[in-house]
Structure formats: structure tokens, C-alpha cells
Amino acid sequence: MRDRLVLVINGGSSSIKLALRKQGSSEPVFEAQAERLNTPQASYSYAGGDSHSLPDADTKAALNALLPLVEQHSNGPISVVGHRVVHGGEQFTGARLIDDEVLAGIEANAPLAPLHNPANLSGIRAAMALLPDIPQVAVFDTAFHQSMPPHAFRYALPDELYAVHGVRRYGFHGTSHQYVANQASLLTGRKDGKGAWLSAHLGNGCSSCAILDGKSMDTSMGLTPLEGLVMGTRSGDVDPNLHAHLARTLGWDLPRIEQLLNRESGLLGLSGLSNDMRELEQARANGHGGAQLAIEVFCYRLARSLAGLAIALPHIDGLIFTGGIGENSALTRALTLSHLGVMGLRVDPDRNSALARGEAGRIEATGSPAILVIPTDEERQIAEESLTLLDREPTRTESPA
Template sequence: MSSSHVLVLNCGSSSLKFAIIDIESGAEVLCGLAECLAEQHPLIKYKYDGAKQTITLNEGDAHQIAIARLVELVKHLGLDEQLIAVGHRVVHGGEHFTHSVLIDDNVLQAIKQTSTLAPLHNPANLLGIEAAKTAFSTLPQVAVFDTAFHQTMKPQAFLYALPYSLYKNHGIRRYGFHGTSHYYVSTQAHQILGLDKNNSRIVSAHLGNGCSVTAIKNGQSVDTSMGLTPLEGLMMGTRSGDIDPGIFAFLVNQLKYSPTQVDLLLNKQSGLLGISELSNDCRTIEEAATNGHEQAKLALDIFCYRLAKQIAAFAVPLAGLDALIFTGGIGENSDVIRSNVVSQLEFLGLQLDNNKNLAARFGQQGVITSSNSPCAIVIPTNEEWVIATDSAAIAKEQ
């Protein structure tokens, strides 16, 4: 049997998502999640050969312990001899990285430097990298950046109207995120719809607990809704998205919030959760709205209105629209939100096909508009596949 497996690691502040992917077949050989790390009741949940299993960790066990247990599991299952690389999702690459790279000391230093732009994400990503380097010392380690796909944006799209010195001296600009997802689904859209990559206008909407929209012209990102951090842009599960920056000063000066409290409010207590006062889970909110819960209805209305407005705005840099992609947990499963958004975009020529929209749920790919309409399509994202294929290609060059 030839070696063709890549271990993909996505290390968060208190979790570790992992998968072993067979590059030749595209199959997920092993997948799972270590959660509640460094907290009470940490555990690893994984799926192998169709069966779901759980490994209990000791209270307070951290990423290094979780990866060590993952290594034990991989060896126990006999999968270690098939590994050719370890691929790491890194949230923020700043302006250092425009593509995936082999991790060396210079790359590690650049990721550390960029941690000031992503203090909640990059340090956790570095924990995963360091632990994996120790556990898989003979394997190439590859970094795949959420921000890399958006490095094709021009200054008119990525600069804020702030003193230029803040960009020049501190790197304050729009970077964008979910780039791996936007890249994957737009590539799929070109293939599925037969679009010419050198002459195409696509808007990709990645909708989950975090949400972003990207304008993709001729295969390249030309604008995106997230900014310096993943807080900017759309209304999300718990994030506010765009607000008047003056609210920060009002909260601090008038309501005596601390900066930490403001950060918590905007990132963890706002969005769908903040408006509905029920949940950040779209399924829960849709069910409540159906049952007459007024704040749940309002949360969905705001979410859909802001999403439709952002999609329409991105018709400007694209000078038109060939395809609109819905992806991510909400984008792939919520026919309610897709219907609401497409109905607000009828002036762009979009016409929803209700039966197709209902059919495109639960992992099902499909066009959801009528045949005489610009295309709106649901494409399940697969960021792990992009990380795995990039890592395999770089490993084979070594």
C-alpha cells in the first residue's frame, strides 16, 4: 500500500479538530475533535471505520496531551506508516503568506509576529504546530492560512480610511478569513457550472457560527467582508459584525465597560444570540421563529437583510454576477435563510426554485435557482481537503 495520507490539524484555543485524509481517494480515514482542553471534562471524540468512539482525558489536559493521545490512537490503528505530512490550519498569515508553506523557523517566527493581529487564534495554532513537530518529527509540517486567498485584494479594497501610518507601521488593514473555504467552493463552482476561471464573477457566502462573504473575480478574491479580525462584516452566531465604532467609546465612557468587557460583548454575546436572547444556533432560532417567537424572527430578518445587502454590494467590484454560492453549516442546511436572501436579490435577476432549494440540504450539493436565472448554488465546503492536498503537494517537493 502506498503512503498517501495527510494528518490535518485545526487547533483552537480549547479544542483540536483533526482528520486523516487519503489523498488518492479523498476519503476521511479518521476524523475527530478533542474538546474542553485545559478545562473540566476534556475528551476526544473520533470516528473510524464507521464507528464513533470517545477517549476521556484528565481534567486540565492541554493540547500537547491531546496530540500525544492522538498519536497513540493513530499508531494503534496502524495509520502512522501511511502519513506523508501534517497540515495545519493557521488563521492569520498577515501579509507574510500568499500561499501554503513548509513550516521552518522563519515561518514560525512570522506566525508569532502575526499573533498580535489574531491573539485568540495564532497562539493556539502555534501550540498545535509545536506539539505535532515533537510527535511527528520526521514528517513535513505545512501551514495553510485562512488569510492567504485574500492577498490578491487591491489597496482600495483592503485599506481602512485611517491614518496611513497605522497600516505602514502596524499592519492595520482588512485581511479577510475563511479563505480556504472560499477558495474550495469557488473552484468547485467553476467545475460544476462550467465557468471560465479567467472570466467569471462569483460571490461566495460562508455561513456558520462565523460568517463571511467574498467577491471572487476570475478565480481571485477581490473583496471580502471580514477585516483585520473575524469580527467585521456580517451578523454572525455570537459576533456583532459591522457596528458604529463610536459604540465602543459609548460603552466605555458612558456605561463604564472595560475594553475586555466590550470585546466579550461584541465577540461572544452579540449576533444571533444577542438579538434572539435564545441561542447562537440557527436551527434553534428558526424553530422558535416558526413558533412565533418575535425576537427569533427579528434575528433572522436582520441576519438575512445584512447578508443580502453585502452580496448585492459585491456586485460592484465584480461588475455583475455569474454565480452565488452558499456554504458552511447555515449556508448548506438552511433553506429558510437561502430563500429569504435570494428573494431580496431578485433585482439582480435571481429567481429561487423552491423544490431545488428544499432538496439542497444535509450535505446535498445543488443549484437552487430556476434555469433562466443567474445561478445560486449550494456547495458543501471541505477545508480539510484543501489543507491535505496543499500539504501533500509541498511534502512531495521535499
Template sequence: MTQENILIINCGSSSLKFAVINPQDGDEKISGVAERLSTPEAFVRWKFQGNKDMVEMPAAGHFEVFGKLLDVLKETNLFDTIGGIGHRVVHGGETFKESCLVTDEVVQGIEDCIHLAPLHNPAHLVGIRAAIEYFPGLKQATVFDTAFHQTMPERAYIYAVPYEYYEEQRLRRYGMHGTSYRYVSAKAAEMLGLDLSNSAILVAHLGNGASAAAVLNGESVDTTMGLTPLEGLVMGTRSGSLDPNVFSFLNKTYGYTLEEITDILNKKSGLLGISGLSNDCRAIEEAAAEGNRRAQLALDVFCYVLAKQLAGLAVALGRIDALAFTGGIGENSDLIRKKVLELMGVFGFDMSDELNEKFRFGNEGVITNEGSTVAMVVATNEELMIAQDTAALIG
């Protein structure tokens, strides 16, 4: 049997997402997720040929889930079709500027970046080591969220703090969602008939985690996320950028510790914090339509901050060939897109209500009228990028 497929692994601190994808045509053979790992409620669910299955695995960790994954792949006759494994890794620091095969040196490099992503990189390392144990004959590759942004110029990534912090600890803006930006900017240029090497594209990757980036001639020149995913846009539960003295204010006013404040800004803020209802944009849109004032405010703040930061990113491009919306919210919320484009009218966006409503739920296309600065919807596919990178690296 031909080993034509790639197993994609994305380990979080308490979750593990997986998929088997053909890198040539993007066909997804199976996909699944394990959640609430290392708790009594841990479970794994997957979808294969339209059928959904789930099994409870109380207290299971990543290694136990890999054992179950191996069983599922054998039961579905997919195991022998897998030619390699591709791992999503959040943070590669300045060490990794492109995807690479897993070696002892690469594992050490990911370990060296743990202080930059203490919640993510340890989980990725667990996934890599578990994959080596359960799939010993397969080559593995790592694809870094930060790698695409390593083309940013110094003026875009240096923070205005004592320079020795950068020299000694590499304190700087790194950005995330790079794999998505690489895919979406190339796809947008292709859809518009543009030469990617002579293009200026803004991309808004909007989901529970949200960021935006300026992609000039196929390379990232600026982005909104920073040292960590907390900087930048308002998100589902993250505050985005704010006055750094908020930490001191909350400490002195409420007595919160540094760890408690960090937890609040990462897990209890954003759309959830403003609305008091949910981090799910769909639920907030429904509540806003019913007249809930705080839900309306949450949407207004989300869209205003996004429009303002997109406008700032335009400085890095010099012109706008297209603004591409992607991610769960960007691809599906015609309301968010409408509000953002209205706020950015100074850039010449003239949105078509009909096209904006048409291009949702997997449908892609331009949502502005002829003669307008182009805004469009592009469905991201990070898994396909990981599969293609892995296939190329393992030959």
C-alpha cells in the same frame, strides 16, 4: 505500507480538531475533536469506520492530546499511512500569500502575526510544536485562512484611518475563510462548466462564523471580514460591522472596559444577542416558526445584512455568474437562502422552492430556475484543500 494520507490539525485556544484524509480522493479515514482543553471537563472524541469513541482527559492541554492522538492513530493502523501534516492557520498577515512548509522562518512569521490574531495564532503555534515533538519524522505544512485574500486590491483592504497605521502596524482588512473560498469558487465553476479564469462568483460562507467574498477569475477581490473575524456579517455570537463609537457608548453608559466590550461583541452578540435564545441557527428557526418575535427578528437582521453586503460585493465583480452558499448554514438552511434571494431580487434571482429544499444535507446543485441569475449550494471541504496543499508541498 504506502504513506498516502495527510494528518490535518486545527488548533483553537481550547480545542483541537483533527482528521486523516487521502488528498487524492478526499476519503476521510478518521476525524475527531478535543474540547474544553486545560479544564477539568477536557475530553477527546473521534470517529473511525463508523464507530465513535470518547475519552475524558481532565486538565489536558494540546500536548497531552497529541499524545493521545498518536496512540489512536497507532491503534487504528493509520500512523504508518501518514505522509505529512497540514496545519490550518488563521492569520498570516501580509507575510504569507500561499501555503508553505514549516520552517523556523515560517514559525517566526506566525509569531509575528500574533498581534493580528491573539486568540488563534498562539494556539496554532502550540499545535505545530507539539506535532514536531510527537511526529518528528513527518514534514509539515501551514495553510493560511488569510492567504487567498492577499490578491485584494488596495481599495478593498485599506481602512480610512491615518495611513501610517497601515505603514507601521499593517492595520488593514485581511479576511478569513480563504481556504473555503478557494475550494468553493473552483467547485462552483466546475459544476457550472465555467472557466474559473473567466468567472465572477459571490460566495457566502455561513456558519457560526460567517463571511462573504467576491471571487473574480479565481482570485479574491473583496471580502467582508476585516482585520479580525468580528467585521462584516451578523454571526452566531459576533455582532459583525457596527458604529465604532459603540465602544465609547458602552463604556460611558455601562462602565464596561475595552476587554469587556470586545468580549460582548465577539461572544454575546449576533444571533444569540438579538434572539436571547441561542447562537444555533436551527434553534432560532424553530423558535421563529413557533412565533417567537425576537427569533424572527434575529433571522431578519441576519438575512438583511447578508443580502446587503453581498450586493456590495457585486460591485467588485462587475457581474454575477453565480452566488454560492456554503458552510453549515449556507448548505442546510433553505429558509436563510430563500430570504436572502428574495431580498436580492434586483439581481435577477428566481429561486425554485423545490430545488432549494432538495439541495440540503450534503446535496449540491443550482437552486434557481432556468433563465435566472444562478444561485447554488456547494459543500465546502477545507480539510481536503489543506490535505492537497500539504501533499503538493511535501511532494
């Protein structure tokens, strides 16, 4: 039973990604994706193959095209399908076998993630229709953070907004933070998963997290993924009254302000150039002032968040960098750590710069708490959680697609 196969599906608003994983393996058996769905430019591609046009394909049509490719590479039956679902609200505190109740719950949480949950549901329903005899599991980005105590997840707002409308801090990137914390414990010899970690998931979306013995104690994202750190195009934390200020002074309506904060801000807005850290580092080296400012703000705000999250832990065993930027930008790591000397965190410059792309390693200086770079693997985490749940609940209630 140790070589069971899991199909991991990540459905987006205009794309769907598939990864076939074998139990216990660190590498996927097969990966594929479809992009620009519901447009004439829709297409699909897979590792080792060319891109293929699939005009006007929806999620179900894309899966129809991709599943035969999965079967060709499977070398055995698929035991379970694991779906990434962004928002589980308070209802879902862990992975769940998908039935009518779970489908209804994902739909009920759609107002909290209007771009993500409906897309996740499309992928789930299409997979259930095409693979009706295979158990399907939902793994929620928010579930890992349901261990946060009320003093960490509540906003200072009237109680009715929480009790009736669910307005609270939920947090995201849970599968990533959970995965790298587990790996950090293993890399530092803590076989029981214990440890007090600060985790920085840095990509186009960014979040930080305080993790104690495998449980989230606090995190930077909140009701939505906009709260917290500076990101690729998202502002992160701003004065809550900025909305009113822009409405009064510029006459902007709410959709325009949301567009600004989610699509036009962050590294892109600060630099006036790009949301890609690689481009910004090159521009900084060439003397681009906006790129330099964007990187400095990004790193300072990250360090400030990590320092603040440290109060959620009894001590600090180490700091983890992950995500595309965290794993590959030695400059970001070095600048962030330059602000954290007060916490005893000190980087070894040579170890930091020598770490190869995609490589896990330790980069702390002698006498510092551990500083680890760990490539994240959310699909592996989803696969493992799906199999664990399948072992615990080997049957499921059939649900109509």
C-alpha cells in the same frame, strides 16, 4: 503517488481536531478530536469510538493520545502534516513549509489573532515534536485574500497605522471560499477554474467574498473576524463610535465591550434566545418575535453585503451558499435571495426546499445566474494545498519544537 496520506490538524484554544485525508478522496479516512484541554474535564473522541477522559491534558498530551489511533487507521505512511493557521498577516500569501522563519512569523502575527495563532502554534510545535521526520505545512486562513487590491483592503486611516502596525483588512475563511469557488467552476463546466462568484460562508462565524478566476477580490471580514456579517454571537458591522458611546454612557471598559460584540451579540443578542439557526427557525415557526427579527436581520445584512461585493466583479456567474447554515437552511437562502432580485438572482422554491442536508446542488430559477449550495471541505483544501507545496518544495529546514 495518488494515494498519499495527509494529516490535517486544526488547533484551537481549548481543542484540537485531526483528520486523516487520502489524496484525491472526498471523504476522510479517520477523524478525531480532543476538547476542554487544560481542564480536569479534558477528553478525546473519534469517529466510531467512545469519548475518553484525559484530565488536564494539554495539546501535546492530546496528540500523544490521538496519534496512535491515526496510525491504526492510516494503512500507510503519512506524507505531510497540514496545519490550519488563522492569521498570516501580509507575510504569508500561500501555504508554507514550516521552519524557524514561519514559526516566528506566525508568532509575530499573534496580536492580530490572539485567541487563534497561539493555539495554532501549540498544535504545530506538539506535532513537530511527535512527528519530527514528517514535513509540516502551514495553510493560512488569510492567505487567499492577499489578492485583494489596496482599494479593497485599506481602511481610511492614517498611513502609519498600516505601514507600521499592519492595520488593514485581511479577511478569513479563505480555505472555505477557495474550495467552494473551485467546486462551483467544476459544477458549471468551467474546467479551468474561471468564473466570477459571490460566496457566502455561513456558520457561527460568517463571511462573504467576491472571487474572480480563483482569486479573492474583496471580502466582508477585516482586521479581525468581527467585521462584516451578523454571526452567531458576533455583531458584525456596528458604528465604530459605539465603543466610545458605551464607555461614556454605561461606563464600560474595553474588555466588557469586546465581550459584548464577540460573545453576546449576533443571532444570540437579537433573538435573546440562541445563536443556533436551527433553534431560531423552530422558534420563529412557533411565533417567537425575537427569533423572527434575528433571522430577518441576518438575511438582510447578508444580502446587502453580497450586493456590495458585486462591484468587485466584472459580472456575476453565480452565488454560492456554504457552511452549516448556508448548506442546510433553505429558509436563510430564500429570505436572502428575496432581497437580491435587483441582481437577477431568483431562487426556485421547490429545488431549494428539496435539497437534502449535506447535498450539493443548484437552486436557481430559470433565467437566473447560477445559485449553488456546496458543502465546504476546508480540511480537503488544506490537504491538497499541503501536497501541492510538498511536490514543489520536497525538503524543509528542520526546526526545533
